[in-house]
Amino acid sequence: MKTRKIKKQLEMIDKHLANAEEYIARNVNVKSSSQFHLEDWNGKSGHPLWMRDHMIPRTKKARAKVEKALERIIAKEKEI
Numbered sequence: 001m002k003t004r005k006i007k008k009q010l011e012m013i014d015k016h017l018a019n020a021e022e023y024i025a026r027n028v029n030v031k032s033s034s035q036f037h038l039e040d041w042n043g044k045s046g047h048p049l050w051m052r053d054h055m056i057p058r059t060k061k062a063r064a065k066v067e068k069a070l071e072r073i074i075a076k077e078k079e080i
Contacts (some may be wrong), residue, residue: 006070013063019043020051020059 020043023030032038032045040046041055 002073003070006066006073009066010070010074013059013066015041015064016041016057017056020056023057024048024051 006059023046024044027048030045032040037046040050041059043051044057045053
């Protein structure tokens with residue numbers, strides 16, 4: 001159950017990173033419709049420089065943490 005949830009998280013993170021890379025390639029600044037710009041983390045809006053310098057590195061770091069958690073769960077399952 002946990003591994004399925006984590007794998008789903010990894011898919012979403014990969015999707016957001018792919019959206020961000022595509023968005024940066026267009027080099028267009030699309031304003032988010034939400035007040036707090038939370039949609040910017042989905043990789044579909046925001047300033048391209050912010051995406052390149054902040055969003056993508058932070059998302060990759062979060063992805064690494066999720067991968068590490070998945071590896072720990074798999075290791076525990078193998079022990080048992």
